[in-house]
Amino acid sequence: MEYILISMSILIVISLLIKVERLEGRMKYMQYTLDQLANQSEIPEKPINDELRKLIKDGKEVKAVKKARETLGLTLLEGKKYIDRLKFYDS
Structure with a gap:
């Protein structure tokens, strides 16, 4: 059983x-x-993207991921991918 x-x-x-x-x-x-x-x-892009780009530029990727998660309601993995996409499209 x-x-x-x-x-x-x-x-x-x-x-x-x-x-x-x-x-x-x-x-x-x-x-x-x-x-x-x-x-x-x-x-137009999400207004938060400018702030996230500034954090990335300042070398504060972890803070950028945290901010993206808080603002956009993303999981940790989604937040990391979001930040990676911003970095990729800006380079």
């Missing part, structure tokens, strides 16, 4: 992980589409 419950639990977890993976893929595609639309329509 215990093996059946453990097996079912493992299958449920695997199913959930697959669904999360698919949702992340969809979100990345949506973000890409939004970025393209913003570039084409010349929507």
Whole structure:
């Protein structure tokens, strides 16, 4: 009986992980589409980007990630990627 419950639990977890993976893929595609639309329509950047660029320029990347996370509601990984994108596009 215990093996059946453990097996079912493992299958449920695997199913959930697959669904999360698919949702992340969809979100990345949506973000890409939004970025393209913003570039084409010349929507101004987020005002926080200037402050983040200044922190990056001053060598305060960790503070920039923290500020991006607080302001934009990002996870640590998302905040790091956001700052890396700002650095890449500015170089």
